[in-house]
Amino acid sequence: MSGPLCFEDFAVGRVFDCGTYALTKEDVFEFASEFDPQPHHLDEDAAKASMLKGLSASGWHVCAIAMRMLADGVILKAKGLGGVGAPEGRWMKPARPGETLRMEAEVIDAKPSGSKPFGLVTFECRMFDSHEQIAMISMTPIIGKRA
């Protein structure tokens, strides 16, 4: 395919590979110390004693990583896409340091505007852990320009 992606490229069912992200312990600590300083994201002993039974990334860190992967895999390759106001996610498994996360984004809805050269595209972003188990699912609506 040549040129940037347009609304017309986002057929329902199409799956975009958003690559991988190697999550390190330093990443987990750095994000958590700034944005989510709960002991189970910052301290290995506290994490072992917690419900999650070990160190894991803040759920918001996982969302931020998903945003980066969607940007790299779809948004920055497309014409005039931008997010529109309704993040929604579900954390299925903790994302552990040392794992390489993988994400795919499937178009689950695509509605052209009746009057404007845009369309609303909703992606289901599925992030998998190193064991190919789903770590997070999020729904991300985005506005795409028509060709």
Add this chain to the structure above:
Amino acid sequence: MSGPLCFEDFAVGRVFDCGTYALTKEDVFEFASEFDPQPHHLDEDAAKASMLKGLSASGWHVCAIAMRMLADGVILKAKGLGGVGAPEGRWMKPARPGETLRMEAEVIDAKPSGSKPFGLVTFECRMFDSHEQIAMISMTPIIGKRA
């Protein structure tokens, strides 16, 4: 009040002040360059030409800031609270660099477990911009230990 907050302290309707957060341009660039490298979060001219008509923080940055404010205002003051798997948010206005954001968290639901010494507490977190307009609303379910 003395001692950490318990489930019993989270009466529906109670509002917790989660303080303020001064958002700088450097903060906006730093988060966006790592997690949301769309031009309207990284480049002032591109931002002016965008739908948001000026530089603003990534929505995920705003979510992460809300997490930090909820941690400082509620979670780290409470006994054994922790988030549980279903973030949901709505961005109402862009958060601009130079603004001081303010957040309050209202208990909108509190359900004790029938059999365990825990309860599920849902907070509606309302973040306001410098003009006291709502920038973001999120729903955050949390598990709280009973007294």
